[in-house]
Amino acid sequence: MSAPFTVPKCSVCGHLAYPPRILCPECGANDWTRTLADSGIVTEVTVRRPVFKRRQLPWGNWLDQEAVRLAAVHAEVGERSVRIIARVPEGVETGDRVTLVAQASTAIALPGQVVEAAPERASAAPAPAAPEPAATPESE
Amino acid sequence: MVGFGEMVERERVTTAPAPVIVGAGSAVYERHPGVERRTETFIAEAVVAALADAGIHKNEVDGLGIASFSLAPDHAIDLTWKLGMTVRWVMEDSNGGASAINMLQHAVRAIEAGDAETIVLAAGDRMEKREFHLMTDRYNRVARDYLAPLPLNGPNALFAFLTERYGRLHGLEREDFGCIPLAQRAWAGRNPAAVYRRAMTLAEYMESVPIAPPLTRFDCVPIVSGGDAIVVTTPERAARLKGPHAGVRAIRALHNHDQQEGDGIHSGFAQFRDDLWAAAGARPEDLDSAHIYDDYPVMVLVQLADLGVIPDDDVKRYLHKTILEEMWPVNTSGGQLSAGQAGASGGMHGLAEAVQQLRGTAGERQVPDAELALATGYGMVLYTHGACHNAAVLERRGG
Numbered sequence: 001m002s003a004p005f006t007v008p009k010c011s012v013c014g015h016l017a018y019p020p021r022i023l024c025p026e027c028g029a030n031d032w033t034r035t036l037a038d039s040g041i042v043t044e045v046t047v048r049r050p051v052f053k054r055r056q057l058p059w060g061n062w063l064d065q066e067a068v069r070l071a072a073v074h075a076e077v078g079e080r081s082v083r084i085i086a087r088v089p090e091g092v093e094t095g096d097r098v099t100l101v102a103q104a105s106t107a108i109a110l111p112g113q114v115v116e117a118a119p120e121r122a123s124a125a126p127a128p129a130a131p132e133p134a135a136t137p138e139s140e
Numbered sequence: 141m142v143g144f145g146e147m148v149e150r151e152r153v154t155t156a157p158a159p160v161i162v163g164a165g166s167a168v169y170e171r172h173p174g175v176e177r178r179t180e181t182f183i184a185e186a187v188v189a190a191l192a193d194a195g196i197h198k199n200e201v202d203g204l205g206i207a208s209f210s211l212a213p214d215h216a217i218d219l220t221w222k223l224g225m226t227v228r229w230v231m232e233d234s235n236g237g238a239s240a241i242n243m244l245q246h247a248v249r250a251i252e253a254g255d256a257e258t259i260v261l262a263a264g265d266r267m268e269k270r271e272f273h274l275m276t277d278r279y280n281r282v283a284r285d286y287l288a289p290l291p292l293n294g295p296n297a298l299f300a301f302l303t304e305r306y307g308r309l310h311g312l313e314r315e316d317f318g319c320i321p322l323a324q325r326a327w328a329g330r331n332p333a334a335v336y337r338r339a340m341t342l343a344e345y346m347e348s349v350p351i352a353p354p355l356t357r358f359d360c361v362p363i364v365s366g367g368d369a370i371v372v373t374t375p376e377r378a379a380r381l382k383g384p385h386a387g388v389r390a391i392r393a394l395h396n397h398d399q400q401e402g403d404g405i406h407s408g409f410a411q412f413r414d415d416l417w418a419a420a421g422a423r424p425e426d427l428d429s430a431h432i433y434d435d436y437p438v439m440v441l442v443q444l445a446d447l448g449v450i451p452d453d454d455v456k457r458y459l460h461k462t463i464l465e466e467m468w469p470v471n472t473s474g475g476q477l478s479a480g481q482a483g484a485s486g487g488m489h490g491l492a493e494a495v496q497q498l499r500g501t502a503g504e505r506q507v508p509d510a511e512l513a514l515a516t517g518y519g520m521v522l523y524t525h526g527a528c529h530n531a532a533v534l535e536r537r538g539g
Binding site: 050065085086115 | 282285286287289290291292293296297298300301304305349350351352353354355399400401523524
């Protein structure tokens with residue numbers, strides 16, 4: 001379940017704020033629209049090993065933990081930019097231009113979102129009916 | 141309009157606050173405590189130890205401040221009751237690694253204003269797998285909704301990014317960052333309370349298990365259960381107690397300086413550095429020891445540099461020469477990297493150690509003639525990096 005990645009944009013001054021804030025840090029307004037922020041540059045990548053091999057979910061059952069590839073991404077919207085923490089597939093490295101895709105969380109049913117960053121070439125092709133999903137820990 | 145990052149110019153208070161820290165104590169840090177040892181157990185042991193160090197009976201305490209991630213559903217008032225205290229001043233602090241100095245900032249003013257005379261500030265957590273995941277996944281709404289589902293699994297990956305970024309900026313490799321865990325492990329060898337005391341070699345550090353590259357196991361704090369506490373009182377009462385004590389020269393803080401829109405390695409410390417040293421009437425080179433919040437080696441460097449402690453911003457030289465070769469006293473307990481991070485107690489750990497150095501009670505790791513110490517607090521990752529920054533300059537008084 002993925003969608004184009006958008007970020008909140010202040011309707012008054014154009015400031016970008018992700019994750020969402022209440023008042024605009026720049027002008028203090030509380031009036032937001034959303035703007036597409038689907039392109040960015042990877043500034044750092046890591047492969048995060050679990051702190052504990054298994055973990056207990058809040059409702060009690062235990063889940064095996066796996067490594068996950070994560071990146072800091074500098075998303076660019078016109079002349080403004082915003083820093084995003086995203087999950088990336090194997091092969092994405094620092095300096096790569098990536099396409100950002102929003103995913104509703106499937107691992108834990110919560111209202112937030114996971115940002116996936118796919119290599120740019122995946123989106124450069126004509127839009128496929130069912131885009132190749134980025135590698136996720138669930139599918140490993 | 142005042143943009144963020146700019147500070148409104150305020151009248152600066154340069155008189156040193158009078159209240160004095162007269163005792164410090166800790167619960168024994170443990171990796172895997174028995175089920176009967178709860179968060180309140182660790183906090184209570186630290187309070188008892190700090191009061192014993194100060195020579196103060198619990199009935200003389202009229203203020204209590206508590207910081208903990210796992211005390212719920214109890215609060216500071218429950219501990220007030222369970223410790224048999226009656227207080228005129230009570231607070232609970234939720235600012236993690238910055239909670240101890242934040243509480244000290246409040247306590248100093250409360251004592252100056254006469255709201256309380258003798259305040260105990262304590263922090264502690266029972267921190268096992270379950271508590272750790274509850275803490276990290278529900279750290280705030282953004283962690284719960286935007287980071288935990290990645291799954292982020294605690295802040296290691298975020299600080300891997302900051303380490304990479306800082307290393308790129310200053311030309312540092314892993315063996316440079318390693319000077320901090322190596323030196324702190326050497327200090328921990330002199331601290332019977334540290335969980336990791338065995339000497340570590342550079343080869344061991346370089347070959348250690350990757351956690352979130354470039355971070356390895358020895359760049360991440362061991363998760364432990366424990367507690368730390370200090371006792372703050374008036375100079376008049378301090379004069380009747382066995383010294384020396386730790387006087388508070390200055391405290392400065394800045395929170396959310398960059399709205400999480402900066403790079404995380406240009407910290408809020410830089411913005412209050414000049415004000416802090418002016419208020420303390422001291423310079424960084426006057427310090428005898430520094431107790432820097434060490435969740436990760438990179439943050440020790442960011443804080444030392446932004447507070448002006450690293451001469452000429454020559455980070456590489458400072459790491460190899462000052463910290464590792466000369467063993468200039470940074471985090472003399474071994475810090476959280478070797479002594480362990482006991483949840484919110486991480487913020488109190490360095491402050492309690494600074495007090496011990498100034499009181500001359502640091503045992504084998506005692507810094508000779510310790511007269512001036514710096515303690516810092518840092519923490520509360522809102523999305524990409526910590527938002528809370530505070531620092532205290534303490535001096536030896538009396539004795």
